[in-house]
Amino acid sequence: MNAPATENLDPVINIDENEESIENNDIKLEENPFEQKKRKRTSVIWNDFNEIILPDGTKKVQCIHCLKRLAFSNNGATQYHRHLKGCLSRKLADKKQKQLAVNKGGVESEVAIANFKYDHAKIKEKASHMILVHEYPFNMMKHEVFNVFMKTVTPYYQKISHNTARNDCISTFELKKKKLKTMLGSVNRVNLTADFWKYGQKIGYMCLTCHFVDSSWKLQKRIINFCHVPPPHSGVVISDAIFKSLLDWGLENKVCTITLDNANNNDAVVRILKDAIKRKLMLGGKIFHVHCCARIINLLVQDGLSEIETKIENVHESVKYLIASEARLIKFGEIAKQLPSKKLILDFPTCWNAICNVGYCLGV
Incomplete structure (x- = not known):
């Protein structure tokens, strides 16, 4: 009696609980000769998916590109087609689909054309620079409009979580510190x-x-x-x-x-x-x-301002009195129309130039 042919059977992969990567630990299940032979699948969709069995016996379908697991279904492959259509890993791995990136030089006639390749690591690096330079919060990377903008720039863009952004900023700081240490080593x-x-x-x-x-x-x-x-x-x-x-x-x-x-x-x-x-x-x-020269100049100015301390105190009290009431501010604006438009603000005790600005606002 001839042994049943197995070349037409679908590959089934068993997932062990201690496995970290299915790519490194593929184990074929032994075929039972007494079971009815499965019908051969002719759809090209199975070139991008594998059928797997979890430790609890649940059947899943796993994408070979991004390793995402989908529910097993015998009623069609619509969900699998939908996944492949938006699978970024598959798009990046498809060498047949290349885009051109045009880089203009300093002169208008100098134009360099090269194959475009989306680099998510580079995007994360530049995003950390943006956050550090402009002092943005980490959760800015989750803002809806920002992500829509990035998707408009390139459809390959992947969202960056605030935890990832925080870790990237720390990595950027450590890298810049290392470079600065190298520079200071030669000084x-x-x-x-x-x-x-x-x-x-x-x-x-x-x-x-x-x-x-x-x-x-x-x-x-x-x-x-x-x-x-x-x-x-x-x-x-x-x-x-x-x-x-x-x-x-x-x-x-x-x-x-x-x-x-x-x-x-x-x-x-x-x-x-x-x-x-x-x-x-x-x-x-x-x-x-x-x-410190700035400190010395500040001491000189503070010594001079001490001679008009009484007038400065009057300016302080006048500003406090005016800003305490909207009606007073309106009346003051009618009287001070001949003066340049200025806001009434209180000065900083440690900044002598702020005292001069307040005096100028009141015309004293």
Whole structure:
């Protein structure tokens, strides 16, 4: 008795619970000679699908391109055709369908034509740059109109989740930091600028900026740290925060000067950093501490404003009185028609130019 022919039987794949990829662990089920032989499938749709059996015995149909599993059906292949029509993995794998990308050069006559290939990894990279440069929220990638716009640009676009966008931004930061470290490795000396301020609930921040001349003799400026500095903001705490940043970037022996304001605790910062830096400083460290010119100018202006402190207080109270009532603002607008159109705003105590703007608005 001849053995039954098996070449016309459909391939059936059994999925084990511990399998991570069906492509690497395909196991053929043994054919039962007593079962009725299955009818040969003639549809070309089965060139892109495999019939699989899950551990619980459920039959599924899996796309060989994107590995998506669809419900098994004996009543037609409409859903399978619909899936193949929108399957991005199949479109990208189809080498027969190529598009042309036209790249224009600086001159109108220079036009380069090449085969277009959608690169989702490149899209994710540029999306992270967009988020970081423009300070967009991560969930912007889920905005409906933005995704419609991207689908209009290219039908191959795949949505990016906010978690993916966040991880991509971290990866971009780490990559840029690595490149900057390589650049700073070839620099002999750097100059630092440190700025400290408090915001909101008395939370202290430090911004540490590095200035240097690169190999092309171009002046470069990079922020190498922006961090929270816990109180008390003594010379020891501030110098420790700065020196940790220098160790992280490998700049502890490359510092030439550091620019700080004239606060008393900064004198202790400079003294501690001088002892911590092993490399010999220029001119014996006489020019190591550069005093902030903006801070000096601000102190000069504040000293001059103290002579008209009473008039400034009157301006403050006048603005508060006017903006407290809509009727007063309307009346003030009728009186001040001869003045340029300005909004009444309160000044910032630490910004002397804001005080001048408020005085100008009131015509004093």
